[in-house]
Amino acid sequence: MAVKISGESSINLIATALTNLVIACGDLRDHKKKKTLLERALPISEKHYGPDHFEVAAILTNLSSSYGTLGNHDKQKELLERTLTIKEKHYGPDHFEVPAILTNLGTAHYALGDPQKAKELFERALVIFKKHYDSDHFEIVKPLANLRKLVSLGNAYRNLSDPQKAKELLERALVIQEKHYGPDYFEVAITLTNLGISHVDLGDYKKQKELLERALAIKKKHYRPDHFEVARTLANLVLFISFSHVGSAAADTNTDTTAQKHYGSGHVQVAKLLANLGIAYGALGDHKKQEELLEQALPIFEKHYGPDHPGVAKLLAELNDI
Secondary structure, eight states: OOOOOOHHHHHHHHHHHHHHHHHHHHHTTOHHHHHHHHHHHHHHHHHHHOTTOHHHHHHHHHHHHHHHHTTOHHHHHHHHHHHHHHHHHHHOTTSTTHHHHHHHHHHHHHHTTOHHHHHHHHHHHHHHHHHHSOTTOGGGHHHHHHHHHHHOSSSTTOOSOOHHHHHHHHHHHHHHHHHHHOTTOHHHHHHHHHHHHHHHHTTOHHHHHHHHHHHHHHHHHHSOTTSHHHHHHHHHHHHHHHHHTSSOGGGGTHHHHHHHHHHOTTOHHHHHHHHHHHHHHHHTTOHHHHHHHHHHHHHHHHHHHOTTSHHHHHHHHHHHHO
16 A cells, blocks of 8 residues: 655655765765755655755755865855854854854865955854864864964965964864874874874975875875875875985876876866975976976966966976075
């Protein structure tokens, strides 16, 4: 005998099925499929709950994450701004769910070339987090780690310069992460990598190498040898080798091949690795290879960020200096 399902029940069933598929796609790192499913789920939730419901905000948050991962930071920002409005309306501006959105929104502004706005959002998130958590709670790590992006001199895309403050924030974040997750957790590896770059900004290459080697060991426990996260840490070690003049950047040129396999040849993450390897070759005096790699990176940056982004200007300046 057929079972009659009410309209509301059928909507809930569809929404649940879509949610389960989204979770599966996230686990498989299929962000394009995840985005497609969330875009199907969004109008269903809006129709069922209304456009300002917190359930809609949850879908908007996940959808913004997919857009960010796929490199569309304009759309990511748009969705997060809408999410923030809903959450502040539903919970209030100082609720513990608000700073996570502020942190993600800051990351989007940073990716779009507005580090000052990103810094304001990260600092606002940190103030709210501190109202809800002790100073050594792991949730504090998130805004601390993002603030570091703004104060590092080592990366061509960071425009505010206070490497000592960056190092202090990351050292604090590292202690909290190790206490909460343990010393071999993959989030610890990410902070170790960023802390290593901060030490470069302060001229301490030996400490950078120590931190990057520890990060690499952790990532190899969590990922395949050809995973992009492993390649990214190898690329940072390549830069250490080049600037300390103890080897050749060619040792790990396969890192950009790994990135292309993981993201596709036109992704901005591939361009960042190409640019970093180009700088490494330049430090070793191989300016022909430097020019080749920077010229590969430049059109990807221009397409992703636009011709007036500071990252594009930095690449053009590097090419002009060759």
